[in-house]
Structure formats: C-alpha cells, structure tokens
Amino acid sequence: MIKKTVLVVGGGTAGLTIANNLQDYFNVVVIEKSKYKKYPPIYRVPLLIGLLYRKKTLKYILKRELLLANGRRIPFFESNVLGGASVINGCVHTIGSKSIWNNVLSNFDSDYHELIDSYNKLYTTHQGENNKINLMLAPQNEIDMAFILALNNNLVPTGDMNFSDGENCGPIYDTTKGFFRSSVLSLIQKKGFEVSSSEVVKRVLFENGNNAVGVETDKRIIKSDYVILCGGVIGTCRLLLREKKDKEAVNHFRLLDIGRGVQDHTNLRVNVTTKTDIGSLNEVFRSFRKRLSIFVNHFSGRHTLMVGTGATSGVHLDLNGDGKVDTRIHVVQFSETGRHGSDGKYFFDKPGFSLSITPIHPASRGVIELSGGDVTVDPMYLSNDEDIEILKLSLGYCLKLLRSEPMCSFVEEIVSEHLIESDPEKYINENIYSGHHLIGGTHDAIDKDFNIKGVSGLYVCDASLLKEYPASNIHSSVVLISDIFSKRFISKNSS
Template sequence: MNLGSILGDQMIMNQLIKFFSRISKDYMNKKKVIIIGGGTAGIVIANRLQEKFAVTVIEKSEYKAYPLLYRVPLMIGILFRRKNSEYIHKTEFDLANGRKIPFYQSNLLGGASVMNGAVHVFGFLSKWIPILKQFEFEVSDLNESHELLYSENKVVKNKITIKKAPLNYIDNSFLETLKSRGIALDNMSVSEKEACGPIFNTVRTFFRTSVLSVLGKKKFKTILNEKVERILFDENGYTKGVKTNRSTYNSDFVILSAGVMGSCSLLLQQQLDPNSLITDPKIGKEIQDHTNLRVNVFANHPLNSLNEVYASFWKKMILGIKHFLGIPTVMRGTGATSAAYLDLDKDGEIDTRIQILQFSESGRHGSKGSVFNTSEPSFSISINAIHPLSKGYVSFQDGKLKVDPKFLSTESDVTLLKLAIKYCIELLKSAPIRDHVKEIDQLDLMEKDPDKYIQDTMYSGHHLIGGLQNSITSDFELKNCKGLYVCDASVFDRFVASNIHSSVVLLADMFAKKFINKQG
C-alpha cells in the first residue's frame, strides 16, 4: 500500500468522524421528547417533531408489522374473526341489558390506523370549528394538515392515499333510490348536507395506507413491548421522564398519545397515589363511542357478496386474482362501498350516516361465533348516529379498568336509531333497490319492537373519544403539570366525523406544529 492510498483512507476516515460527530452533537443539543403511544396520533406527532427534537416513542404493542397479506384492506377482517390473534387485543364492554360486546385494540405499531383505519372522512367543518377555537387553530391550519398528510394520487410518497370505493349494482340501486327521495350525489368525505355517494378508503392499488405511510426518513427512536407505568416529575413539578415496566427514561417533555383507554388509565392509576401531582377529578369523564347498528338483507339473486365469496374457494380465488391484477374490487376497502348523510330529525343538521356493506353478519366482526350469518347472497345497511349525546366514563373499580361509554343512555340517541331503522326499511321497499331484496332479516321485530332490536343487535363503533378534554389547556398541556401534554382521541369533546381516524390524524399534526412553534 503506497503513501497516497494511506493518506486518502485517512482523509475519508477523518470526514466520517466529523460527520458522525456533527450528528451526535446535533442530537445531544436537541431537547428530548417522549411520546407515550405509537398509534394513530403518536406516529403523526413523532413524524413532525423529529426534525427539531430527539424523539422516543414508547409503544406497549409487541409487533412492528403484521404479514403482508393483512395489508390488503379487506383481509384485516380475518384477524378480527380469529378467536386468538397476536396482533389484536379483545376486551368487552358491559351493556345495560347484560350483554357483553367486543372492543378491539391494536397490538401493532401504528395502532388503529394500520389495523382498521380504512374509511376516510374529513368530517364536518361546522363541528371542527369549535375544536379549532378551543386549541387556538384556524381553518387554514386544518386544511394545511389535510393537504400535507393526504393525497388522492397513489404515486405520492409520504402521504396517506385515499381512493373512492368501486361500486356495483347494489350500490348504484342504493344511490338511485336515495336520489328518488331527494338525496343528491356529493362528496362522502366532506359533505355538510344530505347527500350520497361512494365512500373513500385509505388505500393504494393493492394495500392499505396508514400513518406509517407518512414517514419519510425515520429519525425518532421506537421502543416496542414496554408499558409506561408512571410519569416522572422533578422537585419543581416539571415533567422529567417516564418509568416503564422495564426501565426509566429521562426527557424534557412527555406527550401522552395512548388513546382514550391508554391515556386515561395511565393518569387515573397515577392519581391513586396520594402524593401524585395529577389530581383532576375530570379525568376519564364524558367518554363517547358511536353505536354500530345493521339492517341485514337477503338478496333474491347472486351478487358476489362476501357471504357467497367466503363459502366458495373459486370465488375467493377469482376475487383475489382480480385484486392483484389491479382491478378495483371490494377488497380495496372494508366491505363498505357507498353511503349517505341524512338529517332524520329534520332540525337542519346532519345526524346520521348509512352505508352499504357488501355482506351481512351476526354480530360485528363475527363476534357471535360465526364469520357471516349466511352463505346466501346478502348485503346490509350500516347505521351510524354521528353525534350521540350519551356519555360514559373510564375508571378503576376494585383495581380493574372499567370502560363504559353508556351506549344509548340518552333517549334522543335511541329515538334517532329508530328513525334510521324506519328510513332503511322504507328505502329497501322502494325502487330500484327493492328489486334486489328477497327478505329483510328480522323485519317483524324491527317494525314491532325497534327498541328490542337495537338493544339486542347494537355493537361498538370502535370510535372512542373524550375523557381528557376538560383536563388540558389550549396548548394541550395537562393542567397543573408542566411539560406533560396530551393529544389523541381523548381530547375531543365531540365527534367531528362519522369515523375518527382522520380526525385524530389531523389534530395530532396541528398539535405537533403548535408544539414546535412554542417549544422548538
């Protein structure tokens, strides 16, 4: 080896040392942020903060990803229907009539966004405005975040891609019947008036997109399979880090983004300590969830519903081949394809969303023990009362976490669902959709005793919000706790959309931008 080669190698080594030294120095000079929860909110916040802060995300879930097959939007249903799945945790809510209904939580990095965030709804601007005002945002901030994070162009990188669901003749008949009742076609993502049309899914050509899709060059640190047990404070009452079931981590700021159940339970547990700085009786109060209700329909001819497809190997094969050839099919979504926004109580505000599902089932996600309730040609109409008034709580009872949204504890919520059932029955008896209907399942019960039908068949919408909305400042800082912030579904005091995925994503990004402006 000659002298020139040695000197050249030495110069390269010196440059590398300087490069890594700059990176190390830059990292050490950054303030440290710990984000508790690597779900829908946490990943969005980490993505925004990582340029200005040394960010660590601590996520209790075990897995970084699931098999590629389940990234096909429709295939996620297989995980829900398994009795035991390492990728999903199942808990149960107790209803007032003694029924227990399932509630599913992700065991994956990315949380609900990668598990079930397939329907995109921007929501109602009229409902967003009070939220924006509460946190000192402008409508321009909301629009900026939406433009930054979402795209209808499947080739754009580092964005959540949204696509319209493909429609079949059941959808077209559904929309034509609505049109005959004065409901016009419009955008199902943003409509503020009675309207109908195809739904939007978070999907590219083959696979779903999620908050993980917004990540470009990932700079933040991720710690999986660790549960934060306590938030630590210094002698002056400032947040200084967290203690997990495995270690202790120091930081300048802590951001709590573990969702309604995770965020509320952590603060409630710590509040049990008589020396705790967290002493807010409002924590865990006024949580809400959408009630999920279905009207199942047996069709009078084959229509390639998921009930039929599931019962036939060849139909499964054909559907899969079409999907992976890039042909738009029901596999691009969750089985929901077209929808309508309705003002059923005629007070001038949209209160209900109904949508066509390309299947019928007994219990949401087959939770009554079967995947579908029949192999006959079937579809259903899903009912979602968008702005429920019923509110419940998260608490600890006998050392155990108790989550009770108090479904339908307000009479007006029950009344609205009864109006929705009546509307759907009338719709199914009207042309042209009636030409596809052989029988409406449990029609006699729905007409004679809709209250019983609702109580016997309703399930969770998996859209928990609230619990911490009254415990934070306009900067999202927990009151009386310096350096501890909360941003996830728990800070919403109302539903701004019929699906909360994009609501959480957008608020998380606006919070992160505000945090940088205040602390960066």
C-alpha cells in the first residue's frame, strides 16, 4: 500500500517528535529552515551552550529584541539548528500540574493519564536507556542544602520537582545523559523520514479554498496529503498570519484567531554575593584552573555543574494563598548583571549565586503581528497588574529566605537589596528578562484534533497551541503534547 505523505513544517521540538512517531505509518518529510543539522559537539555539554549565546556572531542561535512598555529592550533567542529549542534550551525539565494539564488536554479529548503514558514512553531517569529523553538530577552543594533547609523551616516540604501540584522543593531535573544534553534528537532510533534543511516554507497550498494540499517553499512546491505546522510560536504564527492576510476574502480564514493571546514567562533574578567560595560559575569563569578542574571532573563522570545550565534546586510556591502553586524559584549557581551578557557583562567578580523567579501563570497576554517580511513579537509582559503583584510577593519571599538561617550565613550582599525593598516595582521593571517560554497564538484556531478550524488537512502542533502554562518550563509540555497529537493523528489518518 502506498503511504500517504505528511509534510512537517519545522524540524524542532514538536516537529521531530511527531516525525519520529509517524514514520512507520506515513511518508514523512520534515522541512527545516535552518541550514545547520548540528553544532560542534562541545556545545552538547549542557553548561557550554552558554558559550553559543555569547558569541559575537550568532550562528546556531538567532536573537531578536523585545521592547518593554518602559522602553527597555530585552534579548529573545530562537534556535537556528535542527532540533529547534530542544537542542539550545536551558535543559530544565518539569512536567507541571495535573489539574492544569487536565484542563489543557480536555480541549483535545485527552487527559493526564494519557500524558503520563507518553512521559513513561519518552522519558527516563536511567542513564543506560537509549532512544528516550534522559533526565538527571542536578548536583547539590551547600547553597542548595541551605535553600532547602530554609524552605523546610518555612513548612515547604522536600518533594519531586517534576510535579507542581502542591508546594515542594528539591533538586531539579535536567535533560541530560551522562556528559551531554538529551533532547528530541535522542528519541530518534531510525530515521525513516526525510529532513530537508535550509528550506523555508513560505505558504500552505490549498485546493477548493480550504483543503491543504502541500506547501510552497523558497525552493519548490511540495504536494502532500497532510501538512502539520510545527514552526514554534513565531514560525507557525508567521505562516498563518500570512495565509490569513492573503485570504482575507475567504470567510473561514478571516475568522481565524491567529497571533493573539501569546504569553511568555518573565524571569527575574535576585543576585547574591557570598562570603566564601562556593564553587559558583562566577569563580569558575575567572580561574583557568577551576575551569580545567570542572571540565576534567565532568568527563571523569563526576556530578558537576556541567550537567545543567546553572540551576540546581528549586521550589514551587503558592504565594498568593489561593491553594494553587503560582511561582517557581530556582537556585542558580552564578550571579550576573543582565542575561546572557546583555548588559555587556557576565558574572559578578565575587563568588555568588542567584534566586531566579518564574511566575508560572502570567495574566498578561500579548500579540504577534505581521511586520514587513517578518513578525513583531510582543508578549506585553507585566501589562496585567496581577503579574507585578506576584513578582513583588516573590521578591519579598526571596529576601525572607536569604535573611533566614541557614542561608544568611552564606550571604555577603543581596545586590540592590535597598531597591528591592523600597521600590520593588522599579526593580521588577528594570530587571525582568524573557523566560523564553513563548506559548499561544493558534490556541483558538484549532479544534480537538489539532486541525485548523474550517480547513482540512492542516494541523498545528507546537508551543503555539498552549493556551496556558501547565508548568514553569515547557519543553516537556511540547514533547508530550506532540506525542499525544501523533497518536491521535495516526489513529484518524493512517488507514
């Protein structure tokens, strides 16, 4: 029997997960705009991905600037290599909250049990297992132990940071296997699908007005039975906004809600310098001997900071007291001014760490709009006052932790402590960065089969379908929903 052809637009997190699942049932072609199939192996060491962000000329990562309401411009990074954000991200893993997952999945006639089935199929904590995304717990040092003890003293129990159904704290999981990062590339056992790199999908082709029959790329026209858009929030919205503009006269396109309601997590850090050396990256960065030592230790199989990108332990908190976890705070084993050198500087000269705050359920929603040949992305951070209130509570909580035993015995200085206390809103506005967790933009345009409403043969599966955050970090959210999509797609279309 001749297999039907499926075009997957975007060889990123969702695209490769789906292609891997569909390859036995369909003739699958993945079209990826980046020309890079991989980057030098050294950057696969989780911590060393940071070096890619610091390069003067960016190659495997693209950078755009987002404009905040107060005129500040903050960096926003996108992947430019096969594997998408999965191969350049911060490696932090978590599944999130059962009740929110049930809410998200009810839109697709699915539930948390199906999600956990996918999780058990795709993820493992056993380092010997192949063709899964491997997880490792981050190494813990005296700062992590003090953080967890201080939290326990505040009645936050130690627990599994994979789940945020209630308050808990503990070591975080990284998507890491041994020396190297683990990503959606790790899932691929055999490549029974074609990947066409360096090819940009420009538009979707239709017959009879609403039947998707292929795509037009910058190189050719490709016919197919089904088109699955996995271009990420920006890529998929860009394509669909163009379609909508081209087909303004066609009723079902005019009615599609694309690019609205996008969200991103804000990331806010409280930087701390310490009285003594703690093995922080501030120290490692300054000393060739320490850099060599951490490198040798990592490749000798010791558990070092190189298994992640700096975050080591975390806490889920319900700061507004409504009975639901609303905030995740990480201990990050460095303190820096700006993010990724955006202030022209990196780590503080002294030893130090930071507390990194992610409000999990922002109320602010923004928009992606066509602008010239590209799109403008504006998550409208902090446009809803609720988000500022949660951040203020988080800052207060961080100060309380840092001033309490046993954390206070390490703290030399809490950077900008006076400002955090006297004018937290100013501190927030001057110091938030992107959490790099864009979601939404197509969530109201798709039906329970992930099909664009009113259009046949055209599907969306990537972070753009998420209407809310099931978790503080969304790589696994995208991987798991892509697995659920694949099962649904195979059962409906493979006969």
